[in-house]
Amino acid sequence: MLQYTAGHDVGRAVTGKGMPLPSALVDITTIPELRGVKTGPNGLTIGAATTLSELIESAEVQRTIPLLSESAKSVASPLIRNFGTLGGNINQRPRCWFFRGEDFACYKKGGDFCYAVTGDNTYHAIIGGELCYIVHPSDTATALLALNASATVAAAGGARDIAFDNYFHGPREDVLTETVLKPNELMTEVTIPTPAAGTRMAWTKLKDRQVYDFAIVSVAVAFTVDGAGKWADGRVVLGGVAPVPYRAAVVESALKGQDVRATAKQAAAQIRTVARPMSLNTYKVDIAQSLIERTLLQALA
Ligand SMILES: Cc1cc2nc3c(=O)[nH]c(=O)nc-3n(C[C@H](O)[C@H](O)[C@H](O)COP(=O)(O)OP(=O)(O)OC[C@H]3O[C@@H](n4cnc5c(N)ncnc54)[C@H](O)[C@@H]3O)c2cc1C
Numbered sequence: 001m002l003q004y005t006a007g008h009d010v011g012r013a014v015t016g017k018g019m020p021l022p023s024a025l026v027d028i029t030t031i032p033e034l035r036g037v038k039t040g041p042n043g044l045t046i047g048a049a050t051t052l053s054e055l056i057e058s059a060e061v062q063r064t065i066p067l068l069s070e071s072a073k074s075v076a077s078p079l080i081r082n083f084g085t086l087g088g089n090i091n092q093r094p095r096c097w098f099f100r101g102e103d104f105a106c107y108k109k110g111g112d113f114c115y116a117v118t119g120d121n122t123y124h125a126i127i128g129g130e131l132c133y134i135v136h137p138s139d140t141a142t143a144l145l146a147l148n149a150s151a152t153v154a155a156a157g158g159a160r161d162i163a164f165d166n167y168f169h170g171p172r173e174d175v176l177t178e179t180v181l182k183p184n185e186l187m188t189e190v191t192i193p194t195p196a197a198g199t200r201m202a203w204t205k206l207k208d209r210q211v212y213d214f215a216i217v218s219v220a221v222a223f224t225v226d227g228a229g230k231w232a233d234g235r236v237v238l239g240g241v242a243p244v245p246y247r248a249a250v251v252e253s254a255l256k257g258q259d260v261r262a263t264a265k266q267a268a269a270q271i272r273t274v275a276r277p278m279s280l281n282t283y284k285v286d287i288a289q290s291l292i293e294r295t296l297l298q299a300l301a
Contacts, residue, residue, distance in 0.1 A: 043193040048087030067201035071143035077212040094134035121278040127242040132171035142239035146220035149192045155185045168244035202299035215240035219295040231255040268292035
């Protein structure tokens with residue numbers, strides 16, 4: 001976790017305006033038990049300190065859950081993937097320029113305003129953003145939610161497992177944090193259940209530029225179809241649109257029991273029923289709709 005300090009003013013006290021910084025850092029990448037990919041009876045377990053490059057290179061991950069490899073490949077640049085860990089990627093703080101900016105005492109820093117409401121909200125939330133309009137930045141978290149993963153969290157009192165469905169929370173639950181992790185808790189590993197035979201998966205990510213960048217919108221899908229090509233079970237998850245990796249239940253409901261190829265367009269359009277764009281980001285709704293359709297069809301190809 002030392003990398004965290006590299007681009008920041010190490011040792012600067014929390015001012016209430018600047019992004020909150022820790023008073024001490026512990027480099028957990030030196031703990032061997034937190035690294036590596038293990039195959040178990042129920043699926044794959046990946047240590048939280050496993051680097052993104054190690055994850056991408058894992059033949060087992062590529063073979064069984066290529067969706068996760070693809071999402072990790074789309075993170076940042078090779079240099080960052082060589083150093084950045086899975087746990088760090090999932091638990092990274094949001095990129096909102098008001099949260100990161102020195103001059104904005106926003107809700108997330110204990111202030112009383114979200115500057116995205118009246119300011120430049122080009123990249124902010126289009127779904128579920130009430131109070132604070134950050135978007136969740138992690139590509140791997142989006143894929144892991146689609147894969148129905150769970151996190152193991154360690155604390156002085158013992159360890160507990162938390163499904164990714166319950167790991168992230170929105171601003172209404174606690175505007176100061178993005179996850180249910182308590183102080184002094186650490187994510188130690190992530191477990192991904194073995195997908196059902198024949199599971200279709202796909203990942204797409206739209207960003208502003210071809211080189212490394214965060215998602216404007218990303219989509220992770222993992223689903224099964226019956227013999228007639230009809231949706232049996234699965235998940236459609238969006239990144240870059242909401243304060244949490246967002247499970248698009250309205251899209252999943254529209255696909256239920258339907259021919260996926262024939263229904264993809266109409267199901268994707270359901271995202272409009274939950275979208276509440278801000279003044280400058282209506283374009284993200286169109287992108288989300290197109291990308292959902294495209295990702296569903298890609299998974300069938
Ligand atoms: C230029 C740039 C471009 C980027 N582009 C992308 C992108 O396109 N997609 C994307 O998803 N990410 C992107 N990132 C984010 C990057 O991938 C993460 O910053 C990186 O993965 C963090 O990894 P780390 O191991 O160094 O975590 P750190 O920086 O050390 O930690 C990040 C946060 O997670 C917490 N944390 C770390 N490990 C754990 C753990 N095991 N349990 C609990 N909390 C933990 C830390 O306390 C800290 O708050 C980008 C970053 C940069 C600088």
